[in-house]
Amino acid sequence: MxxxxxxxxxxxxxxxxxxxxxxxxxxxxxxxxxxxxxxxxxxxxxxxxxxxxxxxxxxxxxxxxxxxxxxxxxxxxxxxxxxxxxxxxxxxxxxxxxxxxxxxxxxxxxxxxxxxxxxxxxxxxxxxxxxxxPKHLFNNKDDEWAPGLRGTRSDGSEIVVSSKSNINFLEQIQTKLERYEIVRDGVLIDTQYSTTKMRxxxxxxxxxxxxxxxxxxxxxxxxxxxxxxxxxxxxxxxxxxx
Ligand SMILES: C[S@@+](CC[C@H](N)C(=O)[O-])C[C@H]1O[C@@H](n2cnc3c(N)ncnc32)[C@H](O)[C@@H]1O
Structure with a gap:
């Protein structure tokens, strides 16, 4: 593989x-x-x-x-x-x-x-x-998807990752919602999401x-x-x- x-x-x-x-x-x-x-x-x-x-x-x-x-x-x-x-x-x-x-x-x-x-x-x-x-996110609007990693999967389809982050200044917590879009021959075939928190x-x-x-x-x-x-x-x- x-x-x-x-x-x-x-x-x-x-x-x-x-x-x-x-x-x-x-x-x-x-x-x-x-x-x-x-x-x-x-x-x-x-x-x-x-x-x-x-x-x-x-x-x-x-x-x-x-x-x-x-x-x-x-x-x-x-x-x-x-x-x-x-x-x-x-x-x-x-x-x-x-x-x-x-x-x-x-x-x-x-x-x-x-x-x-x-x-x-x-x-x-x-x-x-x-x-x-995460200073680069301090002025971000948390409703906009920011482009992230892209990759090619073993079956030739593309994976395109984008993210939105919410910043809690009081608790010093970044909550990142990531979207994974799987694209084959230019057609979106699947979308998945994950959430990561970082302090x-x-x-x-x-x-x-x-x-x-x-x-x-x-x-x-x-x-x-x-x-x-x-x-x-x-x-x-x-x-x-x-
Ligand atoms: C961003 S990856 C880094 C992997 C590797 N060190 C590298 O630089 O490529 C973070 C890793 O930490 C592990 N991890 C997250 N929380 C952990 C914890 N509390 N104790 C041990 N491992 C943890 C995850 O399973 C994951 O494999």
Whole structure:
């Protein structure tokens, strides 16, 4: 079966290089939380990084295992929630790509995830947590469909994704309604919808959360670089040590 070909938005692709460099700076085993189908995990393994994965979706892990098998890889994968980790091993790096930490929309879950990460890090280990503030949506009208990913499915049909977002400034929650239109030979043959909620965190709020759990030695990188974040950037990678 041919995989679906898609063009990913920048925030989904660009933590690849930065995260990899930061993992390699701290030698030892790494753990990816929300590893999904192994987009990053399998390429990091291929690059010689010792990395295990956690995801709460059996389907995603199954695809990851199938892709790994084709590559001749045998990753250690756990079907667990990042806010309730119970793993037999500790790590020098625990990272969460693609801003997946923001999927923890309940504040208690976010704190529990940070505690779980802390408990599963070796002394002096690091965590890498990309986050973004959806500033680009702050002035959007939530009744307009914005164009998103497009791709070609294995049967040749096109999939066109568009989205509408609602922003709750008080609760810092973005609710995104996504529409998936399947088009074959120019004819719309199916439409499906999904809703995703994400919570955004501001810089000092997140540092206070990390401090509360016991982390120290914070760095915040901005944009898609290894430079310190500045006020114009809404994407950041937070790095903290145990
Ligand atoms: C946006 S995907 C990112 C996948 C992969 N890290 C990548 O960069 O391609 C988010 C992944 O996080 C997983 N996920 C969401 N909430 C989770 C949770 N609470 N605990 C563990 N995994 C979670 C989803 O199942 C999904 O595979």
């Amino acid at each position: 041919n995989p679906m070909k898609v063009s990913l938005p920048k925030h989904m692709t660009c933590d690849f290089l930065e995260t990899r460099l930061m993992i390699m700076e701290v030698p030892g085993a790494a753990l990816e939380l929300g590893c999904g189908t192994g987009r990053l995990l399998l390429s990091y393994l291929a690059a010689g990084i010792e990395v295990d994965g956690v995801d709460c979706s059996k389907d995603m892990l199954e695809i990851c295992r199938a892709k790994a098998k084709i590559n001749g890889q045998d990753p250690v994968l756990y079907d667990q929630y990042m806010q309730q980790l119970n793993l037999p091993k500790k790590y020098m790096t625990i990272y969460i790509p693609a801003a997946s930490f923001m999927l923890l929309t309940e504040r208690e879950d976010a704190m529990e995830a940070l505690k779980s990460i802390y408990a599963h890090l070796e002394y002096d280990g690091q965590t890498l947590i990309p986050l973004f503030i 955004w965190f501001y810089k000092y709020e997140f540092l206070m959360m990390l401090e509360k759990v016991g982390f120290h030695d914070f760095s915040i990188y901005g944009g898609y670089s290894l430079q310190e974040v500045n006020e114009d950037q809404s994407f950041m990678i937070i790095r903290a040590r145990k």
